[in-house]
Amino acid sequence: MICSILQPNLMAKTGFLPTLMFLLLFSTFRAILSWNSPNITTDESTLLALKSHISHDPHNLLATNWSTCTSVCNWIGVTCGSRHHRVTALDLSSMDLTGTIPSQLGNLSFLVSLNIRHNSFHGSLPSELTNLHRLRYLNFGNNSFGGEIPSWFGYLAELESLLLYMNDFTGVIPSTFDNLSKLETLSMHNNNLKGHLSSGIFDNLSKLQRLDLSENHISGRIPKTLFNCKELNFLSLYSNLLDGSIPTEIGNLTQLQILYLHNNNLK
Numbered sequence: 322m323i324c325s326i327l328q329p330n331l332m333a334k335t336g337f338l339p340t341l342m343f344l345l346l347f348s349t350f351r352a353i354l355s356w357n358s359p360n361i362t363t364d365e366s367t368l369l370a371l372k373s374h375i376s377h378d379p380h381n382l383l384a385t386n387w388s389t390c391t392s393v394c395n396w397i398g399v400t401c402g403s404r405h406h407r408v409t410a411l412d413l414s415s416m417d418l419t420g421t422i423p424s425q426l427g428n429l430s431f432l433v434s435l436n437i438r439h440n441s442f443h444g445s446l447p448s449e450l451t452n453l454h455r456l457r458y459l460n461f462g463n464n465s466f467g468g469e470i471p472s473w474f475g476y477l478a479e480l481e482s483l484l485l486y487m488n489d490f491t492g493v494i495p496s497t498f499d500n501l502s503k504l505e506t507l508s509m510h511n512n513n514l515k516g517h518l519s520s521g522i523f524d525n526l527s528k529l530q531r532l533d534l535s536e537n538h539i540s541g542r543i544p545k546t547l548f549n550c551k552e553l554n555f556l557s558l559y560s561n562l563l564d565g566s567i568p569t570e571i572g573n574l575t576q577l578q579i580l581y582l583h584n585n586n587l588k
Contacts, residue, residue, distance in 0.1 A: 361401075363428055364408040365393040370425040377419035377441070400434075407431035414460070415439040427452035438462040438484065451476050462508065463487040470509075475500040482506040486533065489513060494534075499525045510535040510557065517541030523550055531555040535581060538562055543587075548573045557581040564588075 372387050386397045393408065394401035400410035408429050419441040427449030435456060443465040451473045457480060467489040474483065475497025483501070486508045493516035494509070501507075502525045514537040522544075523529075529550040540562040548570035554577055564586040571577075 361393060361406055361408075364431075365389070367425045367428045368393060368396065368399065368408070368411075370423045371420075374423045375418055375420035377417075379417050382416050383413075383418070402431060405431060410434040410436075412436045413440065418442065422446055422450075424449040426450060429453065430455070432456055434458040436460040437464065440464055442466065446471055448473050453477065455479060457503075458482045460484040461488065465489060467491070469493075470495055470514075472497045474498065477501070478503070480504055484508045485512070487511040491515065494518065494522055496521055498522050501526065502528070504529055505552075506531040508533040510537070512537055514539055518544050518547070520544035520546045523547045526550050528552055530576075533557040534561070536560040540564070543568060545570050550574075551576065553577055555579045558585065560584040562586065 368387060369389075372383050375383060378384050382397055393399060394406070398411055398413045398416075399408055400412075401407060402409040409431050410433060411429070412434070414436045415438070417440065418437075421444040422442060424447040427447065430452060432453050433455050435453070436458065438460045439462070441464060442461070445468050446461075446466060448471065454477070456477050459477070459480060459482065462484045463486065465488065466485075469492035470485065470490050472495035474480075475495055478500060480501050481503050482505060484506065487510070490509070490512040492514065494514065496519050498504075498507075499522050504526055505528050507526075507529065508531065510533045514534070517540060518534075523546040527550065530552050532547075532550070532553060532555070535557045536559070538561065539558075542565040543558070543563060545568045548568060551573055553574050556574070556577060556579070559581040560583075562585065563582075566588045567582065
């Protein structure tokens, strides 16, 4: 090494040793910082973790295409942003995939759109998905997810569309949904939801345009606060166990074009 060639007194006189040590420390610090900072390599390992959770890929779409031999930005279903070169959209819809969602998916920190509709994903949803702070569009429709709807959905503050229709979700709609002030579309039809609709859910959903909770087991009265969502143009609550009278406040929905309330116990 160059340090062994130079005499100690020469290094001291020329200031070479401090300079060399600074360069070594700077290089080490930069390597550690790069290793700890999420980048496209993080996104690649995240998607490979998802691939490992796919138990059935009948068309070999991911098996043959998601390979480290090519850039992750060229993988099927993957879109990268032009500015940061990170994964911004993942669309695996209608690929006949069967599998589960790994916790690593929460590492796609630049993800704006996530669409895995019309597959056979199952199991529970990992709470690490709350790390997807930029997420605006989430479509898990027509899969086999079960259990209660996670309350942490309410912490995805940028969400504009949340589609969970045709799954096996149970329980009530979490009260945390009132945090989704940018939400425009909420679709949870054809699940096993029960209980009453909390009036607080709709307090802050002023931008809501489409609401579909049909074909569940939701009971009780329609909360009057729902009719504060004056941007609604589509409202579907049919085939539930709703009772009582239809609130006169429904007249506040001046943008409403489609309304389905049949197959309930409404007066």
